[in-house]
Amino acid sequence: MYKFLIVFISIFLIHKSLHAQNSNIDGISSKSLNDHIGVSVGYNQGYFKDLLFSPLNYIQGGALYGLRYVRQSPNDKNLIELNMQYSSGELNVSDLDNFTASYLFGKFKLGYLHRISLIKRNNLKVYLGGEYQTQIHSLEWLDASVAASWFGTHGLRVKALASYQIQKRHQVQTALSIPVFQSLVRPPFNVRDEFVDENQDNILAFVFRGESASLDKYFAIDWETSYYFELSKRLDMLFTYQMIYQRVFDVHRLIQFQNQLNIGVSFKF
Amino acid sequence: MRYTYVLLLLPLIFVSCEEAILGDFPANDPESVFELFWDDFDKHYSLFIERDVNWDSLYTVYRPQVTATTTEEELWIICTNLLEHLDDGHTFMRKYNPLETFVSGGQTLNQQSEQEFSTNLVRSEYLATTTDLPSEDIFYGKLRDKDIGYIYLAHQSGSDASMIDQVIDVLKIHKAIIVDIRQNAGGSAYYAARIAGVFADSEQLIYTSATRNGKNHDDFNTPTEFYSQKAGDEQYLKPVIVLTDRGTISAGELFLLHIKAFAHVTQIGTTTSGDFGRTSNRRFLPNGWTYRYSVGRVLLPDGQNIDGIGCIPNVYIKNTIGDIAANNDKVLEKAIDYLWTTYGIE
Numbered sequence: 001m002y003k004f005l006i007v008f009i010s011i012f013l014i015h016k017s018l019h020a021q022n023s024n025i026d027g028i029s030s031k032s033l034n035d036h037i038g039v040s041v042g043y044n045q046g047y048f049k050d051l052l053f054s055p056l057n058y059i060q061g062g063a064l065y066g067l068r069y070v071r072q073s074p075n076d077k078n079l080i081e082l083n084m085q086y087s088s089g090e091l092n093v094s095d096l097d098n099f100t101a102s103y104l105f106g107k108f109k110l111g112y113l114h115r116i117s118l119i120k121r122n123n124l125k126v127y128l129g130g131e132y133q134t135q136i137h138s139l140e141w142l143d144a145s146v147a148a149s150w151f152g153t154h155g156l157r158v159k160a161l162a163s164y165q166i167q168k169r170h171q172v173q174t175a176l177s178i179p180v181f182q183s184l185v186r187p188p189f190n191v192r193d194e195f196v197d198e199n200q201d202n203i204l205a206f207v208f209r210g211e212s213a214s215l216d217k218y219f220a221i222d223w224e225t226s227y228y229f230e231l232s233k234r235l236d237m238l239f240t241y242q243m244i245y246q247r248v249f250d251v252h253r254l255i256q257f258q259n260q261l262n263i264g265v266s267f268k269f
Numbered sequence: 270m271r272y273t274y275v276l277l278l279l280p281l282i283f284v285s286c287e288e289a290i291l292g293d294f295p296a297n298d299p300e301s302v303f304e305l306f307w308d309d310f311d312k313h314y315s316l317f318i319e320r321d322v323n324w325d326s327l328y329t330v331y332r333p334q335v336t337a338t339t340t341e342e343e344l345w346i347i348c349t350n351l352l353e354h355l356d357d358g359h360t361f362m363r364k365y366n367p368l369e370t371f372v373s374g375g376q377t378l379n380q381q382s383e384q385e386f387s388t389n390l391v392r393s394e395y396l397a398t399t400t401d402l403p404s405e406d407i408f409y410g411k412l413r414d415k416d417i418g419y420i421y422l423a424h425q426s427g428s429d430a431s432m433i434d435q436v437i438d439v440l441k442i443h444k445a446i447i448v449d450i451r452q453n454a455g456g457s458a459y460y461a462a463r464i465a466g467v468f469a470d471s472e473q474l475i476y477t478s479a480t481r482n483g484k485n486h487d488d489f490n491t492p493t494e495f496y497s498q499k500a501g502d503e504q505y506l507k508p509v510i511v512l513t514d515r516g517t518i519s520a521g522e523l524f525l526l527h528i529k530a531f532a533h534v535t536q537i538g539t540t541t542s543g544d545f546g547r548t549s550n551r552r553f554l555p556n557g558w559t560y561r562y563s564v565g566r567v568l569l570p571d572g573q574n575i576d577g578i579g580c581i582p583n584v585y586i587k588n589t590i591g592d593i594a595a596n597n598d599k600v601l602e603k604a605i606d607y608l609w610t611t612y613g614i615e
Contacts, residue, residue: 047291048291054552055295055553056294056553056555057288057294093553096557146550147552149550188490189313189483190313190315190482190547191549191550192480192547192549193482193565194478194479194480194493194547197457197547255292257291
């Protein structure tokens with residue numbers, strides 16, 4: 001899985017490097033604005049239950065920060081997306097204030113999408129492709145030595161994306177991704193064991209202690225829709241809603257549903 | 270265009286549908302709370318076999334006592350009576366408003382043992398010099414008019430176990446050291462092993478540890494072996510007395526397993542708590558209570574289980590509350606006497 005990621009990044013960087021060299025040879029810089037880099041802030045609201053942590057239902061809420069880079073090929077045939085997210089906040093139980101726990105999560109996504117030529121409408125573009133995604137969530141009550149849990153996934157997803165130009169400066173985009181092969185990271189049966197105790201200061205040991213999970217063990221759906229408003233030729237403002245549903249089918253069931261709303265700007269170059 | 274509006278408004282559907290997504294919130298009625306509590310122990314607790322507890326038969330005793338009209342106070346008594354059968358100092362239950370904690374395994378005797386030892390008494394009546402290491406909750410010094418060092422370890426969970434090296438560097442000039450782990454509250458097995466390493470005369474298997482990993486009471490992962498290891502620049506190999514009491518628990522007892530394996534170490538005091546294994550996360554109930562239980566199992570190299578038994582001292586002696594009130598720590602006095610009669614050290 002990680003070899004795939006390294007190869008993917010390497011190909012991208014080599015491609016980028018060759019492109020830059022060609023531009024220099026020609027003595028002209030590219031006029032097309034195919035690269036987008038953006039930042040966003042928002043709010044993550046959701047529902048959470050992890051039987052390894054607690055039998056109770058939790059309501060999740062916290063700040064959300066994002067960083068995104070998108071590169072389009074000059075003819076819009078291909079898209080490469082790199083996306084990072086971080087959120088931290090609280091998990092609350094209705095009517096039980098002293099059970100409030102804290103959470104944080106980080107997510108990294110790297111995707112490649114190819115435009116489907118079958119759909120030919122001037123203002124609609126549809127892409128299909130794949131995405132590598134790593135996400136890690138951790139939660140604790142009081143502090144990690146009292147009650148803690150974590151979960152994460154590393155793996156490939158199929159992704160579809162549609163982009164629709166409403167008017168000259170207005171665009172909406174929606175994307176859906178579903179996991180196909182995942183390495184699922186969760187604590188052991190009783191959350192703590194000899195491995196956990198021995199490696200409690202080594203986060204990486206936990207993050208990559210996963211086991212492969214097919215769809216009957218882990219299911220997720222990630223739907224994102226964004227509205228873009230072109231502020232200027234080089235700057236877009238965007239509003240994004242993202243819905244993430246994840247479920248682990250296990251003795252210790254895990255369900256997470258997140259609604260993420262954020263606002264951001266995207267710089268084109 | 271109308272599809273665009275649908276797309277932008279669709280998210281509103283997904284907000285405020287908690288129970289549809291997560292399932293029902295666990296019911297907060299006495300019967301449901303008891304069922305959840307009993308079932309969680311049944312699925313995760315690790316010492317039913319070692320402590321010879323038939324959890325199913327206890328269900329038939331206590332479940333009928335809980336009805337829809339059981340009050341919170343009555344439920345608390347039923348649940349704590351159930352837990353007392355485990356006789357496990359690692360297992361406790363807590364309620365809030367007002368705060369109350371029940372610890373399984375002789376809570377009254379545990380509270381009494383706290384009063385049968387006083388660090389203030391040791392400092393004021395027995396030590397000529399005292400140095401504190403606040404980050405480790407350690408204090409150490411020299412006994413009055415004796416060529417004997419003294420170290421008190423309050424728990425096994427400081428920020429840097431290697432701080433013990435500088436303590437040994439100061440005390441190594443003395444002919445013997447008394448290591449006091451009475452009321453040692455435990456902590457990390459790794460911290461305990463590091464502290465014990467400065468007294469190590471050999472590297473040997475001390476114990477194995479396994480954690481329950483399945484729904485059956487005898488489902489455990491592959492045991493991990495824990496060995497003693499020499500630590501620090503040099504080890505202290507002159508006579509060492511380790512003082513224990515009923516309040517010596519958990520990683521405090523693991524420290525004791527390590528140090529007692531060395532030929533120059535003698536245990537004086539009373540039998541320790543007998544709670545060696547790993548503990549669970551804090552668990553939550555829908556009525557606002559929390560609890561914790563044992564999830565691990567520790568065995569000696571010969572396979573013997575001493576959970577529920579504890580470490581039996583080489584020399585048994587016990588303080589009373591009256592001894593402490595009279596400024597007399599009989600356990601410490603016995604250690605001093607033992608060093609004189611056995612080694613001629615004073």
